[in-house]
Amino acid sequence: MSDPGFEYAPIGLVELENRVIRRCNLHFASMFGGQESEYRDMPLLRLYPSHEDFERIGKRGLQVMRETGYYTDERIMRRRDGDLFWCRARGKSLTPDDPFRHGIWSFADISEERRVVELTPREREVALLTCRGLSAKEVGVELGLSYRTIEAHRARLLQKFGARKLPELVAKLSGMPL
Structure with missing residues (x-):
């Protein structure tokens, strides 16, 4: 069943289960490159600059989400073509007892507001x-x-x-x- 509010939202939206993309909208697919169908069942890890960033941000996010059920930050993400860009990420857990089990996240490209500088x-x-x-x-x-x-x-x-x-x-x- 299609949800036009989700599908056509003017911001990148994803539904995650255990940090794996179950579905995304058109804006998300456009921002990261490719078609919506290419993101189904994709580990979010693939869109981070490194495994270390994925682990570090996940650890920090999990701690905050356990306390509040919500997380937001600005981080560098990686498009499917390998380009890095600044992204604002916001997430809401639908399973507060296990925050990463199921949630809805938004991603906004903020690279026009700040340039990417190669950082360790x-x-x-x-x-x-x-x-x-x-x-x-x-x-x-x-x-x-x-x-x-x-x-x-x-x-x-x-x-x-x-x-x-x-x-x-x-x-x-x-x-x-x-």
């Missing part, structure tokens, strides 16, 4: 926590690293994004106008 998984973690307003010491505690190591990661991020100071970096990471 650790640099992405530091960047995301920095955007949340955490100090180098707080980021270090969160990631189990020294604050000096965090400062070194931040210095590389400043260089990669062409930012002079931390607020400018955060603005660039957030896609805000400078």
